[in-house]
Amino acid sequence: MAAILAFATIGGAEAADRDHLPGILGRDDRTPLDNQDWPWAAIGRVNRTIGGFCTGTLIGPRHVLTAAHCLFNRRTGRLIGAGDIHFLAGYRRGSYLSHSVGRRILVAAGYDYRAPFEAANLGADWAILELAEPMAIRPVPIRKEPLPSGVELVRAGYGQDRAHLLSIHDGCAPRPGSSPPGLLMHTCDATHGDSGSPLLMRGPEGPAIVGLDVAAGRLGGTLAGLAVPATSFHTFASATLSGSGGNEEP
Structure with missing residues (x-):
């Protein structure tokens, strides 16, 4: 893997220019969620x-x-x-x-x-x-089985630019192709403060954790999110x- 970026460190409370936030994979697809329902x-x-x-x-x-x-x-x-x-x-x-x-x-x-x-x-x-x-x-339960193909994910966390409200990226997914051993590459936007945020998969009994967002990196020149898979x-x-x-x- 080339150039793993250490964006997923500790978030501060300052606002940031969202066009330059590390870990945003192109257009910022995060949406603020003013909701305290489960999960x-x-x-x-x-x-x-x-x-x-x-x-x-x-x-x-x-x-x-x-x-x-x-x-x-x-x-x-x-x-x-x-x-x-x-x-x-x-x-x-x-x-x-x-x-x-x-x-x-x-x-x-x-x-x-x-x-x-x-x-x-x-x-x-x-x-x-x-x-x-x-x-x-x-x-929130942790899924023990590997991810099925074609699955859509939801990532939810507190980014530094929205420190006081949960933001979600709904409809992201595992990145096509192989991931480095022990990691799950994905297309979910995340930045400082989102470290430790869950990657969720919806199921018949509700969402379950399938990964834990930790950083971002480049593989083959393409920026992707990096998560620890729940199987770990x-x-x-x-x-x-x-x-x-x-x-x-x-």
């Missing part, structure tokens, strides 16, 4: 007391799925204390449906915050934030939620 209620902002934010999704009453790089201090290269991370579910214009600080952080084995943005490291760029308090919001974290997430894997490293 949007389970998506929220991951705020850090040291500044900046990312996006996370409630996958259990106490567990939030997000990008691993969101939980590190850029200056020190070390994990931020779990109690210094706040998850605001259903965040919307300064209000939210539920709030909790973190209690524990579980980062994927093999992830190296200081490593270059290489495909192998980005494939491990996922983490689960365990919350101090449970949330009475229906979690489904097993550990299921064990953590059931209590059988919660005391082990991913």
Whole structure:
């Protein structure tokens, strides 16, 4: 893979020129969503007391799925204390449906915050934030099966230019062709602050998480979004939620 772009870092609150936002794949197809119905209620902002934010999704009453790089201090290269991370579910214009600080952080084995943005490291760029308090919001399930061909996706997150309202790109898709091992290339627009946002696939029982947006990159000269496929974290997430894997490293 040539030129992986590190756009998907930590979002700030400043507005940005949308024509030059990194991670926008041509025309900006994101739409603001002023709605707190499920599954949007389970998506929220991951705020850090040291500044900046990312996006996370409630996958259990106490567990939030997000990008691993969101939980590190850029200056020190070390994990931020779990109690210094706040998850605001259903965040919307300064209000939210539920709030909790973190209690524990579980980062994927093999992830190296200081490593270059290489495909192998980005494939491990996922983490689960365990919350101090449970949330009475229906979690979003994780799909364990590979994606079917021809599927349409929805990506939902809090970009730096719309920091106080969820934005979605509905109708994006996996990028045609092969993806680097451990990654899912896609056509969904995303930028700073959208790190850790879910890629969703609609199904008969409602949307399910099929990927976790982490960065953008070029392959063959074409810019594409980069996500960790749900098949990479489904097993550990299921064990953590059931209590059988919660005391082990991913």
